[in-house]
Amino acid sequence: xxxxxxxxxxxxxxxxxxxxxxxxxxxxxxxxxxxxxxxxxxxxxxxxxxxxxxxxxxxxxxxxxxxxxxxxxxxxxxxxxxxxxxxxxxxxxxxxxxxxxxxxxxxxxxxxxxxxxxxxxxxxxxxxxxxxxxxxxxxxxxxxxxxxxxxxxxxxxxxxxxxxxxxxxxxxxxxxxxxxxxxxxxxxxxxxxxxxxxxxxxxxxxxxxxxxxxxxxxxxxxxxxxxxxxxxxxxxxxxxxxxxxxxxxxxxxxxxxxxxxxxxxxxxxxxxxxxxxxxxxxxxxxxxxxxxxxxxxxxxxxxxxxxxxxxxxxxxxxxxxxxxxxxxxxxxxxxxxxxxxxxxxxxxxxxxxxxxxxxxxxxxxxxxxxxxxxxxxxxxxxxxxxxxxxxxxxxxxxxxxxxxxxxxxxxxxxxxxxxxxxxxxxxxxxxxxxxxxxxxxxxxxxxxxxxxxxxxxxxxxxxxxxxxxxxxxxxxxxxxxxxxxxxxxxxxxxx
Numbered sequence: 001x002x003x004x005x006x007x008x009x010x011x012x013x014x015x016x017x018x019x020x021x022x023x024x025x026x027x028x029x030x031x032x033x034x035x036x037x038x039x040x041x042x043x044x045x046x047x048x049x050x051x052x053x054x055x056x057x058x059x060x061x062x063x064x065x066x067x068x069x070x071x072x073x074x075x076x077x078x079x080x081x082x083x084x085x086x087x088x089x090x091x092x093x094x095x096x097x098x099x100x101x102x103x104x105x106x107x108x109x110x111x112x113x114x115x116x117x118x119x120x121x122x123x124x125x126x127x128x129x130x131x132x133x134x135x136x137x138x139x140x141x142x143x144x145x146x147x148x149x150x151x152x153x154x155x156x157x158x159x160x161x162x163x164x165x166x167x168x169x170x171x172x173x174x175x176x177x178x179x180x181x182x183x184x185x186x187x188x189x190x191x192x193x194x195x196x197x198x199x200x201x202x203x204x205x206x207x208x209x210x211x212x213x214x215x216x217x218x219x220x221x222x223x224x225x226x227x228x229x230x231x232x233x234x235x236x237x238x239x240x241x242x243x244x245x246x247x248x249x250x251x252x253x254x255x256x257x258x259x260x261x262x263x264x265x266x267x268x269x270x271x272x273x274x275x276x277x278x279x280x281x282x283x284x285x286x287x288x289x290x291x292x293x294x295x296x297x298x299x300x301x302x303x304x305x306x307x308x309x310x311x312x313x314x315x316x317x318x319x320x321x322x323x324x325x326x327x328x329x330x331x332x333x334x335x336x337x338x339x340x341x342x343x344x345x346x347x348x349x350x351x352x353x354x355x356x357x358x359x360x361x362x363x364x365x366x367x368x369x370x371x372x373x374x375x376x377x378x379x380x381x382x383x384x385x386x387x388x389x390x391x392x393x394x395x396x397x398x399x400x401x402x403x404x405x406x407x408x409x410x411x412x413x414x415x416x417x418x419x420x421x422x423x424x425x426x427x428x429x430x431x432x433x434x435x436x437x438x439x440x441x442x443x444x445x446x447x448x449x450x451x452x453x454x455x456x457x458x459x460x461x462x463x464x465x466x467x468x469x470x471x472x473x474x475x476x477x478x479x480x481x482x483x484x485x486x487x488x489x490x491x492x493x494x495x
Contacts, residue, residue, distance in 0.1 A: 059182035131174035189478035226276040232431035282335040343389035370401035
């Protein structure tokens with residue numbers, strides 16, 4: 001039986017996840033309507049845009065309306081003869097049905113134009129800017145970006161208990177795309193904050209007072225990161241079972257205790273994260289195989305990466321609360337098993353040599369797969385074989401490093417490099433957290449973080465700020481993109 005059909009099977013010790021009912025749909029519709037734009041939210045949004053971002057609205061008029069085409073053509077012969085001076089929002093149309101891609105959303109702008117030599121040089125016109133608009137070809141300097149994908153109704157029905165399309169979040173993401181097209185990246189972080197204030201989901205909002213420079217971290221800080229990663233993984237696995245995303249996924253969680261390049265690295269934190277994710281999936285009646293790569297190399301030059309030293313043994317010895325009478329009784333050995341990286345560790349339905357019945361693994365959780373320096377020390381071959389053997393079942397990598405390492409005879413440098421890079425890039429990020437530092441060799445102070453809450457959430461860069469009188473710290477969003485932002489773009493938006 002495939003993993004797609006096992007989401008709702010009965011579990012001997014864990015209740016099965018209930019099938020969405022009409023009451024669930026009604027609650028979903030009520031929650032969506034409560035998060036939709038009401039008159040107060042619309043007025044607040046228009047007032048905020050008109051007060052703080054008229055320069056960006058003016059760029060919208062240049063890039064996305066016929067007035068921008070007229071300006072480009074007339075100024076080609078005589079510069080300054082036609083000038084779009086100002087723009088303001090007079091209406092916003094963004095219904096809840098936009099989440100299903102049924103009704104287009106738009107801004108209605110009042111645009112002020114200065115026409116040199118005209119009887120009435122200052123003129124105003126109403127113009128509509130679709131939130132999925134593409135820049136005018138005639139207007140140079142604005143590069144197009146892919147449109148924001150709409151959530152389908154089938155996705156909403158399948159994930160009612162885990163996520164839903166919030167119209168406010170959807171509006172902000174589409175507006176941020178337009179901001180990036182007109183080269184106003186610093187505006188995107190402010191619009192993310194606007195969404196938090198007027199009723200957005202706040203999935204991308206980071207908790208205050210994390211104090212990640214204090215190591216070891218407090219337990220509640222670790223649990224905060226464990227819970228975020230577990231929720232994101234469960235959402236992604238359900239989306240994969242519905243055919244909405246690829247079965248190749250990766251999680252990057254690099255707060256200080258999870259960063260192997262820092263002295264604060266703690267292997268127990270990595271194993272606790274894996275345990276939390278595995279139990280979350282097992283509670284949904286999915287069989288999970290947690291894998292740690294084995295020894296690699298040739299002859300006396302064999303070993304495992306320092307980051308994973310002893311991890312396989314510690315993983316099985318840690319407390320899973322799976323003994324008789326405990327919370328997860330019988331879970332380990334039945335719904336959670338352990339293995340290494342390779343096709344031989346992919347278990348399918350059938351019988352083993354002793355005649356015992358074996359049930360297939362539904363999800364594969366791989367801890368920090370990475371290559372090592374030397375000959376025959378590449379993880380890519382075994383990983384590729386394992387992914388192929390898994391078929392359409394989710395393969396989730398935690399903090400992978402699939403880059404090539406130095407090796408003799410060019411085994412990890414030249415031959416097959418293109419194929420290895422394409423394979424590494426085929427894993428979709430379903431959750432990401434990574435701190436930003438001054439440089440690659442200095443880990444104090446923490447400047448901020450790059451965060452992606454889930455597979456269907458935007459990338460958001462944050463700047464860490466201390467409150468006055470040592471009253472705490474907060475993470476303020478400064479940039480939002482649909483693709484992972486690079487360091488140069490992030491630093492340009494820092495205050």
